[in-house]
Amino acid sequence: MSLTTDRSPVSLAYALRWPALFVILAAEIMDLLDALITSIAGPTIVGDLGGGETLIQWLSAGYTIAMASGLLIGGRLGDIYGRRRMFLVGMAGFTAMSLACALAQSPEMLVGTRVLQGLLGAVMLPQGLGLIKQMFPPDEVAKAFGAFGPVMGLSAVGGPILAGWLVDLDAFGWGWRTIFAINVPVGLIALVAGSRVLPASTPDRRIRIDVGSAAVAATAMVLLIYPLIQGRELGWPAWSYVMLAAGVATFVVFAALERRRDRRGEPTLVTPTLFAKKAFTGGLVTGMALFGALMGTSIVFTLFVQLGLGYSPLKAGLAGTAQAVGMIVGFVVAQPLNARFGRRIMLVGELLTAAALIAFVLTLHAAGDGVGIAAMSPSLAVLGIGMGLTMAPFFDIVLAGVDDTESGSASGALTSVQQLGGAFGVAVLGTVFFHALGHDSSVGAFRDAASAAVWLAAGFVALGFVLTFLLPRRAREDASGHGG
Numbered sequence: 001m002s003l004t005t006d007r008s009p010v011s012l013a014y015a016l017r018w019p020a021l022f023v024i025l026a027a028e029i030m031d032l033l034d035a036l037i038t039s040i041a042g043p044t045i046v047g048d049l050g051g052g053e054t055l056i057q058w059l060s061a062g063y064t065i066a067m068a069s070g071l072l073i074g075g076r077l078g079d080i081y082g083r084r085r086m087f088l089v090g091m092a093g094f095t096a097m098s099l100a101c102a103l104a105q106s107p108e109m110l111v112g113t114r115v116l117q118g119l120l121g122a123v124m125l126p127q128g129l130g131l132i133k134q135m136f137p138p139d140e141v142a143k144a145f146g147a148f149g150p151v152m153g154l155s156a157v158g159g160p161i162l163a164g165w166l167v168d169l170d171a172f173g174w175g176w177r178t179i180f181a182i183n184v185p186v187g188l189i190a191l192v193a194g195s196r197v198l199p200a201s202t203p204d205r206r207i208r209i210d211v212g213s214a215a216v217a218a219t220a221m222v223l224l225i226y227p228l229i230q231g232r233e234l235g236w237p238a239w240s241y242v243m244l245a246a247g248v249a250t251f252v253v254f255a256a257l258e259r260r261r262d263r264r265g266e267p268t269l270v271t272p273t274l275f276a277k278k279a280f281t282g283g284l285v286t287g288m289a290l291f292g293a294l295m296g297t298s299i300v301f302t303l304f305v306q307l308g309l310g311y312s313p314l315k316a317g318l319a320g321t322a323q324a325v326g327m328i329v330g331f332v333v334a335q336p337l338n339a340r341f342g343r344r345i346m347l348v349g350e351l352l353t354a355a356a357l358i359a360f361v362l363t364l365h366a367a368g369d370g371v372g373i374a375a376m377s378p379s380l381a382v383l384g385i386g387m388g389l390t391m392a393p394f395f396d397i398v399l400a401g402v403d404d405t406e407s408g409s410a411s412g413a414l415t416s417v418q419q420l421g422g423a424f425g426v427a428v429l430g431t432v433f434f435h436a437l438g439h440d441s442s443v444g445a446f447r448d449a450a451s452a453a454v455w456l457a458a459g460f461v462a463l464g465f466v467l468t469f470l471l472p473r474r475a476r477e478d479a480s481g482h483g484g
Contacts, residue, residue: 016197017135021144023197024128025151026190027091030183031121032155034098035063035422037163038114039302040313041176044167048176051107057229057430058111060299061423063118065225068419069218070122072269073209075130075412080207083127083134084198088191090124095187101180126412135199157324160302164317208267216254217269221420223247228427232435270413280410282470283398287414288421289467290350290394293460294387296425297357300433300453308446309371322377323384330388338393343473346397349389350465356383357458361451369443390464397471425460429453 038045042056049055078086097117104110136144166178174181224247231240255275262272274280298320305311305319334345359379367375399410430453437449 016199017140017144019193020131020135020197020199023190023194024087024131026186027087027094027124027128028151029155030094030098030186030190031067031125032151033159033162034117034121034180034183035060036155036159036298037179038063039299040160040163040306040317041167041179042299042302043306044176044313045110049104049107049110051110052233053430053434054229054233055107055111056299056303057426058107059114060295060426061225061229062111063114063121064295064419064423064426065218065221066115066118067122068416068423069214069221070119071126071412071416071419072214072217073211074122074124075126076207076209077123078127078130078201079204080209082203083130083201084194085203086123087127087131087198088194090120090122090127091187091191091194093120094124095184095191098180098183098187102174102177102184130201131198134201157321157328160317160320160324161314162317164312164314167313210258210261210267210269213254213257213261213269216250216257217416220247220250220254221423223250225423225427228424228431232431271410274410274413278470279398279472282467283394283414284417286464286467286471287394287398287417288424289460289464290390291418291421292425292428293353293357293457293464294391294425295422296429296460297383297454297457299426300429300450300457303430303433304446304450308443308450315373319373319376320380323380323387326381326384326386327388327391328384330385330390331392332388333385334389334392338396342393342397343468343471345393346390346468346471347465349386349391350461350468352382352386353390354386354458354461354465356380356386357454357461361454364447364451369447371447425457429457432456 038059039056042059045059046052046055074086074090094117097113097120100113101110101117104113132144163179166182167176169178171178223243227240227243231237234240255272258268258270259272261268301320302316305316306313311319330349334349337345356379360376360383363375363379364371395414398414433449433453436452437445
């Protein structure tokens with residue numbers, strides 16, 4: 001009796017699907033940590049390299065703008081050259097740029113390597129979705145995607161704490177540089193494992209990428225974000241207002257280019273028919289407001305506790321634990337309710353988020369200069385729960401009325417808007433914070449500056465609440481808004 005083993009590519013890929021998922025999750029963790037940790041390490045980096053207040057904003061905004069721009073074509077690169085190949089190329093580049101960030105000797109070099117890191121991350125991350133769908137049968141896809149929730153939650157909790165611990169530890173005298181250097185061994189292990197367990201896919205060289213439109217979109221993002229960050233420091237010169245207007249106009253040009261290419265039958269970055277769907281267009285503007293509030297509040301909180309209250313990086317990371325845990329609770333609560341209540345979960349989450357932001361401001365003023373982690377944690381916990389309830393059903397609801405042929409384009413556009421909204425929030429709320437602060441370094445001045453920025457964040461959430469009514473009532477409705 002002989003024993004044979006099926007070693008066909010299909011059966012081998014199926015057998016290795018769970019190890020391959022861990023490699024994909026490692027890439028997600030690297031991206032999530034790099035998006036979160038620079039706000040914790042920002043003040044320490046400025047103290048070492050210089051660069052002033054705007055460097056803290058650019059460390060986050062430069063990465064997210066590059067990510068948003070690159071995501072428009074990152075997924076297409078996997079279709080053309082193979083998903084495993086582009087995943088590994090992106091991982092190798094992301095790891096190399098992490099090392100370059102750790103070795104940066106000037107603010108300009110650090111921001112430049114952060115931009116390249118974001119671009120390479122945009123090559124790496126989109127491949128994970130396609131690889132999961134390729135590796136897992138339909139009945140296991142949901143289980144595979146279910147692993148992302150706990151990973152995101154743990155990263156939200158552990159990322160800032162890990163960053164603060166690494167900076168305070170000052171291993172080998174590297175200080176803040178270790179928050180980037182830690183990516184190197186993780187990336188190398190993922191590269192070796194990925195080359196062995198990720199399945200190959202068939203490239204399609206017939207696909208063409210609309211590089212010109214991608215360049216126009218990236219230009220629009222820079223024109224919009226750059227003056228918001230640099231304008232205040234330079235006294236809001238006339239060119240800053242010209243750039244803002246040019247940024248809006250360039251987005252209009254981008255939309256016109258996409259429509260013209262679509263009429264000609266040429267490939268587009270975003271399927272123009274999506275903009276005729278109320279759910280999708282409503283989702284874009286709602287996402288801008290909500291993700292702007294989320295990321296902007298995060299950097300303002302970090303600046304307040306480190307520069308205003310004098311917390312160490314580790315203590316600053318621990319100070320935000322209540323919000324991160326609250327966000328996990330919100331996600332867990334929302335998941336089983338999403339199918340039944342849909343949009344109403346988002347609305348409840350937005351109300352809780354706005355109320356928590358207002359409560360946080362009131363807490364700062366009630367506690368005075370002696371405000372501490374215990375006083376801030378209740379409002380931060382509610383803030384996290386509200387954000388979790390808001391974000392959990394967001395993508396599912398927005399994509400409800402999108403046709404199967406439009407899903408790839410819609411997902412890429414929504415993810416890009418998520419990144420752009422984050423960069424916009426960091427730029428606007430950070431600018432409001434520093435403008436209100438002026439040259440006063442007292443705790444009261446930092447409290448007033450944080451309050452001004454958080455009030456604006458509450459305004460963003462209120463705008464998101466109104467815009468949410470543009471979305472379908474639940475994820476399985478059609479785009480016209482009809483349904484039970």
